[in-house]
Amino acid sequence: GAVVSQHPSRVICKSGTSVKIECRSLDxxxxxxxxxxxxxxxxxxxxxxxxxxxxxxxEQGVEKDKFLIxxxxxxxxxxxxxSAHPEDSSFxxxxxxxxxxxxxxxxxxxxxxxxxxxxxxx
Amino acid sequence: xxxGEEDPQALSIQEGENATMNCSYKTSINNLQxxxxxxGRGLVHLILxxxxxxxxxxxxxxxxxxxxKKSSSLLITASRAADTASYFxxxxxxxxxxxxxxxxxxxxVIP
Numbered sequence: 001g002a003v004v005s006q007h008p009s010r011v012i013c014k015s016g017t018s019v020k021i022e023c024r025s026l027d028x029x030x031x032x033x034x035x036x037x038x039x040x041x042x043x044x045x046x047x048x049x050x051x052x053x054x055x056x057x058x059e060q061g062v063e064k065d066k067f068l069i070x071x072x073x074x075x076x077x078x079x080x081x082x083s084a085h086p087e088d089s090s091f092x093x094x095x096x097x098x099x100x101x102x103x104x105x106x107x108x109x110x111x112x113x114x115x116x117x118x119x120x121x122x
Numbered sequence: 123x124x125x126g127e128e129d130p131q132a133l134s135i136q137e138g139e140n141a142t143m144n145c146s147y148k149t150s151i152n153n154l155q156x157x158x159x160x161x162g163r164g165l166v167h168l169i170l171x172x173x174x175x176x177x178x179x180x181x182x183x184x185x186x187x188x189x190x191k192k193s194s195s196l197l198i199t200a201s202r203a204a205d206t207a208s209y210f211x212x213x214x215x216x217x218x219x220x221x222x223x224x225x226x227x228x229x230x231v232i233p
Contacts, residue, residue, distance in 0.1 A: 034220065043210060044165075044223045059220075093164060095221075110155065111221060115164040 002028050004096050006114035013084055014122055021079045021117045023094030029074035030096035034111060035067075038091040050077045084121040092117045126213055126224035134230040141198040143227040145211035146191075152214050154187055155221070156196050159208045168196075168209075203233040 003026040013019050023033055031052050036044040048069050049057045056069035068080040077096075081088050095111035126147035135141050145154070153172045157165040171178045171187045171194065178185045184197040198205055211224040 036223075041228075043226045046220055046222060049220055091162070095165075110167055110170060112167070113157075113165040116162070118162070 002096070002098060002112040004030075004094065004112045004114040006092075006094055006117050008117060009115060010118045010120075012120045012122065015085050016083055018080055018082045019084055019119060021081075021092055021094075021119075023077045023079070023096070023114050025075045025096045025112070028096075028098055030077075030098070031074060032097045033071060033077040034095045034097075035069060035077075035079050036093045036095070038093060038116075040091075044093060047079075081119065084119070086121045089119055089121045092119060126211055126222065128209075128211060128224040128227045130227060131225070132228045132230070134232065135201055137201060137203055137231055137233050139201055141201050141205070141229055141231070143196045143209055143229070145194045145196070145224045147194075147211075147213045147222075147224070148192065149213075149215060151189070152216050152219070154185075154194050155212045155214070156183075156185060156194075157210045157212060157223075159210065159226075161208075165210070198229075201229075201231045203231050205229060206231045 005024045007022045011019055033050040035047045037047055038044045046059050047062045050069045050071040052071045052074050058064045071077040093116045095113045097111050126145055128145045151173055155170045156168040158168055159165050169180045169183055169185050171185050182199045187194045208226045208228050210226045212221040214221055
């Protein structure tokens with residue numbers, strides 16, 4: 001099956017620093033990746049859609065200069081939280097979509113999710 | 123907001139009982155999917171139902187979809203303590219498009 005990894009799994013940083021989170025598709029090429037954030041006991045909120053080789057598409061209300069997304073290759077997308085503040089503390093999850101379904105898999109409609117990154121800004 | 127809503131927000135049942143969660147959404151969709159999330163972990167895909175389908179089964183899971191009411195339900199039969207998790211529905215408007223998640227249902231199965 002399709003596997004998506006994220007690194008780091010946890011990060012604690014001081015206010016004002018920038019943090020980079022990586023999302024990798026390990027056994028398939030993902031032309032499209034998505035970034036979500038999730039506050040405690042809440043649902044996932046889509047932040048942006050990351051397309052390989054082009055600019056990310058941000059959801060309304062998400063600051064693109066604050067959350068920099070780079071999808072430089074078919075297996076890697078990065079999210080950089082710039083000048084992080086305590087209110088940016090959250091669980092960040094990425095997902096990747098298969099361009100075509102894997103044999104035996106649920107199909108190209110399905111997104112495969114990474115395990116998430118817990119960001120704590122002090 | 124594109125986010126769907128789920129009810130109940132929280133559900134607590136005894137092991138062996140059935141658990142039913144409902145999801146309502148706002149726009150027309152291509153498909154709806156259910157995911158499970160254990161506390162502080164990533165999401166696990168459970169089942170996908172397309173807009174032209176009304177019901178789907180997978181093991182102890184049964185999903186229904188009513189596009190006229192813009193709603194879906196997830197039934198877990200013969201629940202187990204290991205089913206304790208949060209369950210989210212996610213809708214996709216077009217194939218290849220973004221997912222929008224429901225508010226989630228926190229299920230606790232008491233042994």
